[in-house]
Amino acid sequence: MVNKSVLVVGAGISGLTAAIEAAETGFEVFLVEKEAYLGGRVARMNQYFPKLCPPNCGLEINFRRIRSEHNLRFLTSAEVVQVAGQEGDFTVAVRQNPRFVNENCTACNKCAEVCPVERSNEFNYDLDKTRAAYLPHSFAFPTRYVIDGKACLGEKCGKCVEACAYEAIELKMQAREVTLKVGAIVWATGWEPYDAGRISAYGFGRFPNVVTNVIMERLASPLGPTGGRIVRPSDGKEVQKVAFVQCAGSRDENHLPFCSSVCCLASLKQATYVLNANPGAQVAVYYIDIRALGKFEDFFAKVQLEPNVTLIKGKPGEILEDGQTGDVIVVAEDQLARKITQERYDLVVLATGMAPSAGAQVPLLGLDDRGFVAPDQVPGIYGAGCVKRPLDVASAVQDATSAALKAIQSTVRRQLNG
Amino acid sequence: MRYFFYPGCSMEAGAGSYTKSLEAVARALDIELAEVPDWNCCGATVASSVIGDAPAQVMSLRNLAMVEGSGLDVVVACSSCYMNLALANRRFQNDPRFRALATKSLAAGGMQYRGKVRVRFILEVIANDVGFERIAARVKRPLKGLKVAGYVGCQSVRTIPWEFDDPEQPVALDELIGALGATAVPFPLKARCCGASHTLPQGEITSSSCRDILESAGEARLMVTPCPMCQLNLDAYQSEVNKAYGTNFQIPVLFFTQLMAVAFDLAPSTYGLKANIVAPGPVLAQYGVAV
């Protein structure tokens, strides 16, 4: 029997797209997400280039599509642990980790109000804290609270259980395993920021005022830890002079030998964040090549015209810190001016690249030499989005739409042939 | 634990106290070091330039070929020697063209090598084979409160695979300092080059580098290093630095093995503190060490 349903793993922009497109076409879809909310990395972005529009706008539409789509069911806090079978007939074991909060939750916030412990907020890349009972973020979908099992004091505390009028809290909740039978699988587990701490010369982790581009998104976001004020982590000072260092990890055989495709535009976009927050600020972008493909060139041209934005051709060799002031000093060769420069900045933003997060442990999942989902490895399993190669959002959506069709073909193929 | 030990020219000569202290510490830790028989110079940073990489690396391989049958690892304590031996060995193992060339060349001198020897840096051996816990357990004279700058230098740390230590901000030496009861100070330039190869032709380059490094050591009272050239430049030329830059550095620079010997409370005669030019006596006196 050919199973006509599709499993989509990962509910970032690629997974959401693949799942919704397939469901709206009339196929039954299961969407599995390891976080407690849908939206993935884009939910943590402040704006998209080149339109500078908020990702939550498109996510809101996608969530509305999910709300009205009966063919689509999603599981949060869930991970695929086992895949067996073949195209048209896969059996997938999914482990759903305990959320400790059930469907009764009305998001009334009473549990968080009484919760006595704090946890580091990884949604904001650990720049702030939440209570152990928390809503992942204001736009979280589903709008339900979660309890961090590691931080929670458990039943001996139990304050939240008392505070909840809806019997929504189950501190005894256990992980459960769900078995899904599907005809095709779309693997869209996305990417993770390359660990900038591995680039010793740039001082991330040693110097507080060296941050990464994903952290910058949170600093600029009105929903972020600073309410959208772009400040130095060391002293909370509003930034005047910011450097962006491109290819921090990308195009580098010691780190990611490929280009991460989006960082040039992301940094140009983030330059506009800085200028919006403080029109008098100075921004420098250190680059090897500016890669603004297609009509993104217009955006590049526009930012380049900003009088307070300077582009410096030359990848910095290292970043130093002035221990007294917390200023960070970028040492680079300005190749077009043919001189060595040592410039002082309030903040350095490393354009760290995209490492695939395919999850090498999953059986049947074919990965290539760099850990991306390889093309045509296993019939019926398709990569979508950045787990396949580094992509900007629109390209990831396109790719996910095409993966949805591939998955649909897998579910009808044997019917057509047989 | 048994190893072959490759001393190299410096450790035989100007850095004799390194060899001496290493042997003392090894004895204390039940490590047996047998000298590589009839070893030859690794070529330092020079041979590759004068005769080419491959011929220079063949010279290094001869040293490994000497001991291949033993099954023992070769431990190297000089950064430059380690770099040359390890890189030659790695190339022999990974580059088939070089392997063929080297095999023929060694044969021309009646020797054979199959690439089986492991070349190891002393610090890595101490970290991995001995372990800092065992070191700490052996400490008899904890160096409490002593602020030490761990200067790793350049070549060894960037030859060792990344997995062992960060090539720019290494931590193993700091951990060792900690194991001795002392405190490793923050030291941004701990893996920066001291400029050794310029000491003779253009000493001012070395002085400039050494000044930066000494300055970067901050509040350290003492510096330790695993490299004979670094030790020589920072110690013997410290007065030159002071002369050239009007500074007043008075930082004793010890081989890390000397500091281990101090913490192990070995007999001072066995680890050669007298060879140190910036006198470590005043700093070590408070720990009861008579130099």
Add this chain to the structure above:
Amino acid sequence: MADNSASSGRLKYEAGFAREVYGMENGSYLKLCMQCGVCAVSCATFKIMDYSPRRLFALVRAGRKEEVMKSNTFWMCTTCLMCKARCPRGIPIVDVMHDLKGLALKQGYVNYPQAAFYQAFWQDLAGRGRIFEGGVTARYFLKRGPKDFGKIMAQKDVGLKMLSHGRLPLRPPKAVKGKKELMQMVAKARELEQKGAN
């Protein structure tokens, strides 16, 4: 970098020198250089180099042999491996510098004191299989002649101190027993390397 200016003449791209460099043992790695510039400021001696390594490599590609060979860039290399560790294209820049030093020695671009030092060091090494620092020093000053006389005097203080602390052996080490065989190996390797290059 000493040279920030652009020369006024017109640069003619010519592949001959690039081919010569690419033909050396490590020279062909230069093909991979994408001119990112990390090496330019990763070098322990970047402040006193005529050209950054990156720029030197651009000059190699452009065929500017005289400027390359007469520059101090590769002589300033201390083999600290920082550039090699950082180069995003995995170019063993240090080894390329070795090649360029070798080319300079071979073709007589030997004005920098480092050239004399390298020659002195190798001669000392070749004679014994091991190094005698005193020997290297003596040979070096012999090569440099009277112009470096001042330097000998400058080194005097340090030398005396080292002597008094037992850091300056006055007698050379024993020669390697298998020195003859060692040199046979080297000769064979040089011969094979020559063949391989051509």
Add this chain to the structure above:
Amino acid sequence: MAKKIGVFICTGCSIGEALDTEALARVATKEKKIPLCKKNAFLCGRQGAELIKQDVVAEGLEAVVIAACSPRINYDVFDFGPSTIVERVNLREQVVWSHPADDEDTQAMAEDYLRMGITKAQASELPVPYLAENMVKSILVVGGGLAGLTAANEAALAGYRVVLVEKEPFLGGFAGRMYKSAPSRPPYTDLEDTPVAGLVADVEASPLIEVHTKTTVARIEGGPCLYDVTLEKDGQPSSFRAGAIVVATGARPYDAARLDRLGYGRYANVVTGVALEDMAREGKIQRPADGKPVQNAVFVLCAGSRDPGHLPYCSSSCCVESLKQALYLKEQNPDAGVYVIFKDIRTLGRYEEFYKKVQNEGVIFIKGEVTAVSEDGSRNLSVEFADLLLGERAEAAEVDLVVLATGMVPSTVDYAEQGAEDCPAGNVPTVQQPVLNLAYRQGPELPALNYGFPDSHFICFPYETRRTGIYAAGSVRAPMDLAAATEDATGAAMKAIQCVELTSRGAAVHPRVGDLSYPEFFMQRCTQCKRCTEECPFGAINEDEKANPLPNPTRCRRCGVCMGACPERIISFKNYSVPMIGNMIKAIDVPEEDEEKPRIVVFACENDAYPALDMAGLNHLGYNAWVRVIPVRCLGSMNLVWVADSLSKGIDGILLLGCKHGDDYQCHFIKGSELADIRLSKVAETLGRLQLEPDRVRMVQVNIMDYDKVPGILDDFAERLVEIGPNPYKGF
């Protein structure tokens, strides 16, 4: 006949504590005469939902009004099947979480919202899906190049019939003429055979695909599932019906004749990348001038692209294509000197590894700007350029071949005038090229944004199209390379399939997917004013010769812009209409003038502004309690009569919260918010004539993230209204 309605009030989430829910219930039972009104402390809980379900069945309720949390929450809990209308009254986020408890104004607000909700439920009808005779699901693919072949093949693999139309005698298009293609798989270093030959074979062998070569599209009329397509081959027309359309007509190379600065046209040895591809395919790359071998070659990247005088955009594929061609030369002659002069090397993603491979083959890359190309007596070329990194003027001499990486221009446009070297930046005059010949009121081709590419303006929704059911794919849509075109075409095939599936069920496509309502026209009252046909963002409405609107429901995206445009208010949806909203406004209880409690109606875009208000509530940001928010499908559906309705009711001010418009517009119905703005500007004059202050109506652009600013916007407006004073029509 009045429908049976039940009202359910949730008292949980502090609604019960903040409001007098007894009084609220009396609004339903006494004022609105709804006999069934229940309260529950946990309506979204199992028992609460069960309570409603039982009443729906037992009482035969046709509509339920749920006064609880935002409609964005618990949508699944409060779903009682397709035959029950559900109306949500947002008491939680937009009343009690954003206003003080036990407060007269808060209570009034809640009561008004309940009145409005009940009114809306009363006016709502269940939509009846639009189903026409002979709806078909086959896909028309226009263009038989890589993208078209891919779209056709992929659709067929999913079981759909396809008609593929190609104007040339052979399939394959631009990519079909290539010698090799750039690497598409690990390790991304080796050239590959192009996928075209294999695709052509698959397409020709597929029983589901009908291929028409030497054929053009003469005319397309109708809409999704109902496209009547007329093809033309050798002057002979033929017709058939198609369900959806993929446009994959590709791009053409930028006209190199405009690049005579680079010697093209003057020197035979200056060629385009396309010409080089031809030579490579034919097996020998040589000097066109004299057939001599190529020893030295220079590639000039961005020849025409990234150039304000030519194509301001980047053509995306030229870097990688030139790298590939540089390898052709190295393959033919490993000793060839091959130079690539570039602005930036744009080898994105894993193409970086290909770049490295090409470098390793000895190709030399120079960041530079070519200033002149000249030729000597033996037809050798010299390329002069500024070497940007060495900071010198440089020259490559004795060059046998200069290859210009010309950019790409979408096939849907051509340049109006040939040979002009100094076309204005970004505005090179173009003329549209007939590709689809749509019989649409708003024009025969896909609307384009900048530079003639009919791409989507949306990052999240790259297939959002302004012509429902017609999806552009490949290099006609945006400059792209082969790999991207393949993916794009597959995605477009997916969207086409989805469109026919949804349309054949009578459901809308993106972004209101599944909406079964569609606009119905009460034609007797139409005055032929043409506003609906002109303003529909999707060109869904045609016109007959007397200017009567001819709606095409399957083209409709259900935004309601036509409804907002119509001055006669003859356009309505079953569950969304001008009178419905008008009645909601009228349901608001407007206090007497002396009570000094102004009232403000806020029309809020339901995608951005409305969720932003919810977010304000979630974050407990307070704002003025005089506002009454009415969510609209799009601000473009706002009919001016609502302003009149409000003012005559005594409402003091009207605020529109809609999406950003302009170049970076965010309205998913393209220009809905802009149209609302235009309509509002017209209203200002009328207000003046009625002795009303134009300030009483205001529009503000907000996005979903402006939730922290929305309270300020509302409060400012309220303050302004206090300054102006009460609406003089109050109480009339």
